[in-house]
Amino acid sequence: MTPDLMEEGARRAAAHEGAAAAPGKTESGGRAAGFAHVLANEHEVDISHGRILYLQDVHVSFDGFKAINNLSLDIAPGELRCIIGPNGAGKTTMMDIITGKTRPDSGSVFFGSTIDLLRYKEAEIAQMGIGRKFQKPTVFEQLSVFENLELALKTDKGVKASMFFRLDSGEGDRLAEVLQTIHLGDHVDRMAGNLSHGQKQWLEIGMLLMQDPKLLLLDEPVAGMTDEETARTAELFLSLKGKHSLMVVEHDMSFIKTISEKVTVLHEGSVLAEGTLEQVQSDERVIEVYLGR
Numbered sequence: 001m002t003p004d005l006m007e008e009g010a011r012r013a014a015a016h017e018g019a020a021a022a023p024g025k026t027e028s029g030g031r032a033a034g035f036a037h038v039l040a041n042e043h044e045v046d047i048s049h050g051r052i053l054y055l056q057d058v059h060v061s062f063d064g065f066k067a068i069n070n071l072s073l074d075i076a077p078g079e080l081r082c083i084i085g086p087n088g089a090g091k092t093t094m095m096d097i098i099t100g101k102t103r104p105d106s107g108s109v110f111f112g113s114t115i116d117l118l119r120y121k122e123a124e125i126a127q128m129g130i131g132r133k134f135q136k137p138t139v140f141e142q143l144s145v146f147e148n149l150e151l152a153l154k155t156d157k158g159v160k161a162s163m164f165f166r167l168d169s170g171e172g173d174r175l176a177e178v179l180q181t182i183h184l185g186d187h188v189d190r191m192a193g194n195l196s197h198g199q200k201q202w203l204e205i206g207m208l209l210m211q212d213p214k215l216l217l218l219d220e221p222v223a224g225m226t227d228e229e230t231a232r233t234a235e236l237f238l239s240l241k242g243k244h245s246l247m248v249v250e251h252d253m254s255f256i257k258t259i260s261e262k263v264t265v266l267h268e269g270s271v272l273a274e275g276t277l278e279q280v281q282s283d284e285r286v287i288e289v290y291l292g293r
């Protein structure tokens with residue numbers, strides 16, 4: 001979550017309680033998510049070559065340990081790509097590189113065919129339309145579902161403007177559409193803190209969707225969900241596919257089976273195998289390092 005959104009959320013929560021709340025106090029999760037307004041006109045993403053994301057020959061070492069080792073990968077516009085791999089394979093580090101949190105030692109990372117992501121800071125990358133969801137839900141627990149979604153829209157309006165912020169009709173329509181998409185249409189006025197774990201995850205995805213991201217990176221989205229919540233999350237992701245590009249890191253193979261077209265297996269910082277779930281599941285190397293554990 002960007003600092004301006006955290007501040008605004010804390011201000012709202014304090015107004016509810018009549019007392020000052022420290023920024024972050026209202027968050028339910030530990031790690032920050034990348035919310036920001038999409039500056040579509042400033043950073044048009046050129047997808048004419050059929051790729052929304054393109055990594056080539058990327059290397060990252062931590063104290064001599066090669067966490068990412070000659071990684072090359074690309075994602076098509078509208079694709080829902082699942083990333084699997086054993087612990088320590090480099091999945092989180094790869095997302096850190098795409099979102100500007102970690103700088104690679106070498107290699108190329110492009111958003112579309114023209115935007116060199118290595119030239120931009122983390123906040124700028126979020127503003128270009130790359131949204132990231134960490135594993136733990138990060139919502140403002142003391143605010144309603146509606147207010148959480150509304151906040152996600154208004155982060156760039158400045159303190160004074162945001163205090164008097166009212167949704168215009170287009171924004172109101174978008175909020176209503178997102179509420180339906182994330183299955184929270186009947187929970188608009190509920191405090192986020194009273195939602196189930198799965199509903200909090202959907203709300204946070206909704207907050208990202210309010211920014212209309214082109215690419216969504218989702219880290220273990222169904223961890224800790226009930227079977228029913230997992231099934232609804234699968235439906236949600238399938239409904240987002242096409243409109244957005246999604247990169248989903250998961251260990252839950254039955255969930256992956258429901259949503260996947262193409263699966264990438266990472267191992268020791270590079271791509272070990274890629275293909276349909278059936279193809280990678282029958283790959284001896286994948287069985288040895290991951291599935292056969």
Ligand SMILES: Nc1ncnc2c1ncn2[C@@H]1O[C@H](COP(=O)(O)OP(=O)(O)OP(=O)(O)O)[C@@H](O)[C@H]1O
Pocket residue numbers: 062063065067085086087088089090091092093094
């Ligand atoms: N900041 C860091 N400093 C040192 N080593 C790091 C750092 N970040 C990651 N690593 C190491 O890099 C490797 C890849 O880690 P990463 O978290 O990307 O793996 P992962 O595939 O996401 O694993 P998991 O499934 O457990 O989340 C691991 O061996 C990890 O210990």
